[in-house]
Amino acid sequence: MAVTPPHGPAPEASTDPQARIPQQQQRPAAEPSPPEPRAQLAGQPRVAYFVRLKLRILRNTLRPGRRPSGDRSRWFGRHSRLILFLLGALFGLWAAFVGFAAFAISSVAGPHLRPTVAAFAGAAIVLAWVFVPLLFFGVDETLDPARFALLPVPRRTLVLGMLAAAFVGVPPVVTLLATLGSVIGAATGGGLAAAVVAVLGAVVGLCVCVAASRAVTSAFARMLRSRRVRDLAALLIALMGISCNPVIQLIIALVGRGESPQATAIARVLSWTPLAAPYVAYVDAIDGRWALVAARLLVGVAGGAVLLWWWLQTIESAMIGSAAGPGAGRRSATGESPVRALFPRVVRFLRPNRFTGLIAREMRYWLRDPRRRATLISLLAMSVVIPFAFTLGVGGSRGAAQAHPSGHGALVYSLTIAGAFLGLVLVNQFGNDGTAYALHILAGVPGQVELAARALAVATLTFPVLTAATVAVAIIGGEAAQLPAALGVGLCTYGISVGAAGITSVVAAYPVPDSNNPFATNAGRGGLRSLLSFVSMLATWVLAAPVTIASALLPEDLTWVLLPVGLAWGLALAWVGTRLAGNLLQRRAPEVLAAVSPRRA
Amino acid sequence: MAVGLLRPDAGHAYVLGHDVWSDPVEAKRRLGALPDSARMFDRLSGAELLAYTGLLRGLPADVVDARAAELLDVLGLADAGRTLVVDYSAGMKKKIGLACAMLHAPRLLVLDEPFEAVDPVSGALIRDILIRYVRNGGTVIFSSHVMAVVERLCTHIAILADGQIKVVGTTEEVRGGRELEDVFVDVVGGRVATGAELSWL
Numbered sequence: 001m002a003v004t005p006p007h008g009p010a011p012e013a014s015t016d017p018q019a020r021i022p023q024q025q026q027r028p029a030a031e032p033s034p035p036e037p038r039a040q041l042a043g044q045p046r047v048a049y050f051v052r053l054k055l056r057i058l059r060n061t062l063r064p065g066r067r068p069s070g071d072r073s074r075w076f077g078r079h080s081r082l083i084l085f086l087l088g089a090l091f092g093l094w095a096a097f098v099g100f101a102a103f104a105i106s107s108v109a110g111p112h113l114r115p116t117v118a119a120f121a122g123a124a125i126v127l128a129w130v131f132v133p134l135l136f137f138g139v140d141e142t143l144d145p146a147r148f149a150l151l152p153v154p155r156r157t158l159v160l161g162m163l164a165a166a167f168v169g170v171p172p173v174v175t176l177l178a179t180l181g182s183v184i185g186a187a188t189g190g191g192l193a194a195a196v197v198a199v200l201g202a203v204v205g206l207c208v209c210v211a212a213s214r215a216v217t218s219a220f221a222r223m224l225r226s227r228r229v230r231d232l233a234a235l236l237i238a239l240m241g242i243s244c245n246p247v248i249q250l251i252i253a254l255v256g257r258g259e260s261p262q263a264t265a266i267a268r269v270l271s272w273t274p275l276a277a278p279y280v281a282y283v284d285a286i287d288g289r290w291a292l293v294a295a296r297l298l299v300g301v302a303g304g305a306v307l308l309w310w311w312l313q314t315i316e317s318a319m320i321g322s323a324a325g326p327g328a329g330r331r332s333a334t335g336e337s338p339v340r341a342l343f344p345r346v347v348r349f350l351r352p353n354r355f356t357g358l359i360a361r362e363m364r365y366w367l368r369d370p371r372r373r374a375t376l377i378s379l380l381a382m383s384v385v386i387p388f389a390f391t392l393g394v395g396g397s398r399g400a401a402q403a404h405p406s407g408h409g410a411l412v413y414s415l416t417i418a419g420a421f422l423g424l425v426l427v428n429q430f431g432n433d434g435t436a437y438a439l440h441i442l443a444g445v446p447g448q449v450e451l452a453a454r455a456l457a458v459a460t461l462t463f464p465v466l467t468a469a470t471v472a473v474a475i476i477g478g479e480a481a482q483l484p485a486a487l488g489v490g491l492c493t494y495g496i497s498v499g500a501a502g503i504t505s506v507v508a509a510y511p512v513p514d515s516n517n518p519f520a521t522n523a524g525r526g527g528l529r530s531l532l533s534f535v536s537m538l539a540t541w542v543l544a545a546p547v548t549i550a551s552a553l554l555p556e557d558l559t560w561v562l563l564p565v566g567l568a569w570g571l572a573l574a575w576v577g578t579r580l581a582g583n584l585l586q587r588r589a590p591e592v593l594a595a596v597s598p599r600r601a
Numbered sequence: 602m603a604v605g606l607l608r609p610d611a612g613h614a615y616v617l618g619h620d621v622w623s624d625p626v627e628a629k630r631r632l633g634a635l636p637d638s639a640r641m642f643d644r645l646s647g648a649e650l651l652a653y654t655g656l657l658r659g660l661p662a663d664v665v666d667a668r669a670a671e672l673l674d675v676l677g678l679a680d681a682g683r684t685l686v687v688d689y690s691a692g693m694k695k696k697i698g699l700a701c702a703m704l705h706a707p708r709l710l711v712l713d714e715p716f717e718a719v720d721p722v723s724g725a726l727i728r729d730i731l732i733r734y735v736r737n738g739g740t741v742i743f744s745s746h747v748m749a750v751v752e753r754l755c756t757h758i759a760i761l762a763d764g765q766i767k768v769v770g771t772t773e774e775v776r777g778g779r780e781l782e783d784v785f786v787d788v789v790g791g792r793v794a795t796g797a798e799l800s801w802l
Contacts, residue, residue, distance in 0.1 A: 338652035338665065338670065338673075341646065342652040342656075357652070357653055361649075434640055436641055442636075443654065590606060
């Protein structure tokens, strides 16, 4: 007999194969494109096929989804992709407008400021093109080179075609529109010729952006395919993204101060790299130094060419894939007993039973699952960065006169944010487990035990870091007196946030894609996800308000009271939330499982 | 539904006299299940997963240790060491899932496609373990699309199509002297013959 697809016990699961088949059929329908490579003289004409393929796929994904046999035939569900795309396009238009305005304004700025700003802005855009896909949105793998591995397409055509296809989409258009803003400055400053140079610069710059983004992701692709390396990469990129923010602020501060010599020097170097050269060219055109203009545009073109060449080199390995990447290790069998092996070293002292077993497994998961780890690390880093930025930033720039009151408030308030953020990691705790949660139902784990263990596991992992960061901020910022209040408020918000997240996670669990990619998100779920997070964060702040307000009203020498009070209040609400959610979970466990099972629609 | 993962619209499921939905704790204590569609906590190593399952089931730690070590040994998973279950092959995943289902010594095992995508060696091993388990008084219910396996192993057969049990009885009754595959196709109502359709093949 034929191998039938695994039928889940759910009746709707039986629609899966049907739902998936049309998608697979659409591809070949759109793909008669790459024909025999030697039938024509050059690869040039066929590049268009890639663009057409990309457009076709884009159109197909925007089509209303098939009406499933069940009751999920909601209009929004079927059109959600189109709506999201339109929203994305609107947002893109807005971003393009803002970018255009920014470039336009900076291009009519004073002549001594202009090159600096143009260099920084250009470099920022290119760097954003390299890092943003890796950080947030994932890579647009609509045209994954691996899919062309079986087709007889010459590599050069493939690269050019993929490059051409990469220009199709919202981000490239947005970038182009935004960078065209400099045309205004160029036209007013240097007339038509400079404007043409500005347009050329924007186009060359966009090429560099796209080529850089593609080349880097392709180079990463091979590495990212093996799990261990990907975990490592996720970590590195998360850290890099976090460090991006301070760096950008530093740059803004530098540029904002005007002609700080360092900024000008950095800009001068940048404007000779492909990062910024195309965007600076029009400034020289205004000044009439045409040799420089040509040189800068050439630098841009050459940079793009080098990146393309690099991409060409890596694309082959991306096509072959990595059957034997690193990461098959971990075979060293240890002599430990299974139970001991389950418990991470820090909690070895616990007596193994159901509750501590849950804690141990949760901790292992926070550290091992790339998606969870990415979430944890970024939230943790945010909750560390926020107190630092608030306290030191506000206290530092406002000067000594108001440093004390503002700094005091800042530390406490920033901890309300940090605490709430940390609780957020639990908002979709069941979705993170996915169908593996079935084991808990099979074993009949009581809901309250479950939720309490999960909250404790996160607390064990995050509290040391948060406490250390708070203490460090308090001491560095000279706010040691506020430390108890800040800790109290932080613990309080964390507790409340855990309670709120517990309820949200049971009431509104949603599936996350069953993927190894920590950057992958479910299209259409992003909105729901942020809404849920927002709601539970708002609830947290409202409930934490008494303590926060008290911290502002209490006289200086009584704020220590907030440490025990905040702790008690937070614990109490966490307990209430966990109990409520636990009871709910006890009754709704099968529904929660159904909600987190990925629907392959 | 029968093991408590999907809420039924109507009806009851009993495990050795305990209703799965009104008395879940007692029922689940006597029941082990290997759901095919559900993932496992697959970022644990095999040993860790077993330990975790055991603790979740409320077994004492020393019992868990002893049983887990033995199960890993018997199933040939001991030398996988600290490899995560994610990196296991299909056969190894099936075996570790089976081990998880059997760890608390249930009287009834419900297995979904235990032989699907399993290499012959692992398949034979799983079969032997199940046979031994039945000899010691356990009951196994499993689903399969491989008629040969069903014919060889089962004492009772139920054919399920479109959510309804079409035929139920002992293997002999259901077969009625024919090949089980033919009976199945008959009951479910598929067609066997391909005549002229794919003649270009």
